[in-house]
Every structure is written in C-alpha cells, then in structure tokens.
Amino acid sequence: MTTPDTPYQLQPAKIRAEVFHLLPISLFVVAFGAAFGLAAVQAGLTPFEAALMSAAVFAGASQFAAIDMWGPEVAVLPMMLVVFAINARHLLMGASLYPLFNRLPAKQRYGVLLVLTDANWAVAAQDYQNGRHNLEVILGGGLVLWLAWIIGTLLGAYFGGLIADPKHLGMDMVLGCFLFAMALGGKKTPRTLVAWVVGGSAAMMAYWWLPPHSHVVVGALAGGCVGYCWLEKPASS
Amino acid sequence: MIDTTAGGIAALIAIMALVTLATRFGGVFLMSFVRISPRVEGFINAMASTVLIAIVVPLAFDGDLAARMALLVTAGVMLTTQKPLPAIASGVLVTALIRYIL
Numbered sequence: 001m002t003t004p005d006t007p008y009q010l011q012p013a014k015i016r017a018e019v020f021h022l023l024p025i026s027l028f029v030v031a032f033g034a035a036f037g038l039a040a041v042q043a044g045l046t047p048f049e050a051a052l053m054s055a056a057v058f059a060g061a062s063q064f065a066a067i068d069m070w071g072p073e074v075a076v077l078p079m080m081l082v083v084f085a086i087n088a089r090h091l092l093m094g095a096s097l098y099p100l101f102n103r104l105p106a107k108q109r110y111g112v113l114l115v116l117t118d119a120n121w122a123v124a125a126q127d128y129q130n131g132r133h134n135l136e137v138i139l140g141g142g143l144v145l146w147l148a149w150i151i152g153t154l155l156g157a158y159f160g161g162l163i164a165d166p167k168h169l170g171m172d173m174v175l176g177c178f179l180f181a182m183a184l185g186g187k188k189t190p191r192t193l194v195a196w197v198v199g200g201s202a203a204m205m206a207y208w209w210l211p212p213h214s215h216v217v218v219g220a221l222a223g224g225c226v227g228y229c230w231l232e233k234p235a236s237s
Numbered sequence: 238m239i240d241t242t243a244g245g246i247a248a249l250i251a252i253m254a255l256v257t258l259a260t261r262f263g264g265v266f267l268m269s270f271v272r273i274s275p276r277v278e279g280f281i282n283a284m285a286s287t288v289l290i291a292i293v294v295p296l297a298f299d300g301d302l303a304a305r306m307a308l309l310v311t312a313g314v315m316l317t318t319q320k321p322l323p324a325i326a327s328g329v330l331v332t333a334l335i336r337y338i339l
Contacts, residue, residue: 024322044241045246049243049246049247049250052247052250053250053253056250056251056253056254057250057253057254057257058257059257062253062257063253066249066253070241071241072240072241073238073239073240073241074238074239074241074245074249075238076238076239076249076252079249079252079253080252080253080256083253083256083257084256084259084260087256087257087260087261088260089260089288089292090257090260090261090263090264091260091263091264091267092264092284092285092288093264093285093288094261094262094263094264094265094268095264095265095267095268095281095284096264096281096282096284096285096288097265097285098264098265098268098269098273098281099273099278101265102265102268102269109265110262110265113261113262113265114258114261116261118292122289125285125286125289128285129282129285129286167336168333168336168337169329169333170303170307170328170329170330170331170332170333170336171329172304172332173296173300173303173304173307173308173328173329173332174325174329176292176293176296176304176307176308177307177308177311177324177325177328177329178321178325179289179292179293180289180293180308180311180312180315180328181311181315181321181324181325181328182289182321183286183289183290183293184312184315184316184324185315185319185321186286191283192283192286195283195284195286195287196286196287196290198287199283199287199290199291200287200290200291200294202291203290203291203294203295204294204295204298207294207295207298207299215291215295216288216291216292217291218291219287219288219290219291219294220284220287220288220291221284222287223283223284223286223287223288223290223291224280224281224283224284224287225280225283226283227279227280227281227282227283227284228276228277228279228280228283230279231275231276231279232279
C-alpha cells in the first residue's frame with residue numbers, strides 16, 4: 001500500500017503502452033473529429049481555424065455546441081457558459097483522481113491534466129477502482145486521443161463531404177458504449193449500484209427540467225452524496 | 238459580442254480553450270484545499286463511476302431503438318465477459334445493423 005506521500009513516478013514504457021491501448025478508440029475519435037471538422041467549415045471556419053480549435057480546446061461536445069452558436073457575431077458570455085457547463089464534468093473527473101495527481105510534482109500534474117478527457121479518464125478511474133494506479137493512460141492515451149481529434153477535424157474540414165454519415169455506421173454510439181463498458185467494469189458494490197440509481201435518476205430529472213448541459217454534473221454529484229452518506233467498511237486492501 | 242473575423246475567431250478559440258482548461262485544472266486544484274476524510278473519499282469514489290452513468294442514461298432515454306439496444310448489448314457482453322472491446326464492438330455493430338434494417 002502506497003502512502004499519499006510517495007511520489008508518483010510516470011513510467012515512459014507504460015505511457016507508450018497506453019498509447020496503443022487507446023489506439024482503437026482513437027480511430028473512432030477520428031470519425032467524430034471529421035464530423036466536427038465538417039460542421040465547423042459549414043459554419044464558416046477555415047480548416048486551419050477548425051483544427052486550431054480542436055487542438056486548443058480538445059473537448060468535442062462543447063466544440064459542437066460553440067459551432068451551433070456561431071454566426072457573423074458570437075455572444076461571448078453565453079458561449080463561455082455553455083462551454084463551461086458542458087466541460088464542468090472535467091472538474092469532477094480531475095477531483096476523483098486527486099489522490100493520484102496529488103503525488104505528482106506540480107508541473108507534471110498540470111501537464112498531464114492538459115489532455116484529460118472522457119475516454120482516458122474512464123480507463124484510469126476503472127483501474128483506480130480496481131486498485132491499479134494508472135496516470136500513464138491519462139497522458140499516453142490523452143496524447144493519442146488529442147492527435148486523433150486534430151487529424152479527424154482536418155480530414156472532415158477538407159474531405160467532409162465525401163464521408164458517409166457516421167450515424168449509419170453506429171459511430172455516434174461508440175463513446176457511449178465505451179463509457180458504459182468502463183462503468184460496468186469497475187467495482188460493483190451495493191453502494192455503487194444505489195449511487196448509480198440515484199445519480200441516473202437525478203441526471204434524467206436535470207436533463208428534463210434544469211438548464212441544458214447540467215445533467216452530468218447534477219447526476220454525478222447526487223451519486224457522490226450517496227457515497228458521502230453511506231460509508232463502506234474500511235477497505236481491507 | 239465578438240465578430241467572427243480572423244482575429245475574432247482566434248480570440249473566441251482562446252476563450253474557449255481557457256474556460257476548458259479551467260475545468261481540467263480546477264478539480265485537482267480545488268481538491269488540494271479539501272481534507273480527504275473517509276466521507277470525502279466515499280463521495281469522490283461514488284461520484285467517479287456515476288459521472289459515466291449520468292452521461293449514458295440520457296443517451297438511453299433520448300436515443301432511438303438502435304441506441305438503446307447498443308447500450309443493452311454492451312452491458313450484456315461486458316457483464317458476461319468483462320472484456321470492454323468485444324462489448325463495445327457488439328454494441329456498435331447492433332446499432333449499425335438496426336439502422337440498416339429499419
């Protein structure tokens with residue numbers, strides 16, 4: 001058992017291995033990226049600007065939402081609010097791995113966080129639930145996902161018209177299935193299941209009745225409250 | 238309001254990037270002010286897997302038949318085999334099949 005004070009050593013070989021681990025899902029990210037590139041060009045961005053946005057922002061759902069708000073002028077504050085609301089889940093994702101990030105030197109900590117996104121976090125969170133400490137997947141997996149996102153954006157921006165509708169191929173469900181599989185691969189205790197039911201219900205209520213894009217954060221916080229109130233017996237590991 | 242001229246677009250991208258960066262850094266940064274008690278640990282552990290559920294549940298409610306079947310099949314394969322790749326692949330395959338047929 002490592003104490004919170006043991007520094008976390010990022011292992012270069014493991015980072016490389018995680019690049020290949022997330023390569024399959026990255027291929028799907030290329031397809032999403034292409035869909036974004038096409039949408040961005042249709043909204044009036046140049047391919048370079050679309051790729052710049054993908055490189056600098058690297059958060060698909062919020063980029064699609066921003067493109068939706070695009071016009072001759074863009075209202076800055078509403079756009080910031082939408083981007084923040086959609087990406088606020090990153091706050092919770094980072095917080096959930098805090099015990100690991102805390103053991104990295106500050107520069108590495110925030111360096112790794114630059115490429116934090118859903119897919120690599122889901123793997124790290126599942127590993128963490130199963131007792132494995134894996135920040136390498138955030139870095140290695142994040143880098144390959146980031147590159148795939150940029151490459152996809154450029155492909156879509158230049159050749160978007162040629163690509164078949166990714167929805168027909170079920171591409172829009174890849175990330176959903178991936179995240180669901182990661183959730184189910186984690187530790188399933190009665191407490192987790194109750195948290196899921198409470199969190200899932202809260203998410204749906206927020207989805208129907210609260211402002212758009214608030215459901216992920218609302219659901220996750222509700223699930224967290226279950227964990228706060230219902231303590232597990234001290235872990236034996 | 239920012240005009241979507243070349244400079245305006247660069248500014249908008251920079252603003253989006255900064256807001257997103259704040260969400261990436263913020264969780265870890267804020268947690269450094271919180272004392273990790275067993276309750277806080279319980280909170281973040283339960284929250285962690287619920288994030289995924291909260292993303293997926295609306296997909297099931299709002300999705301078409303293909304989307305729902307995809308999640309169902311993914312769950313079935315994942316729970317029986319514990320292997321993510323076959324689970325995701327069969328989920329996506331089912332989506333494509335149903336959309337092809339309907």
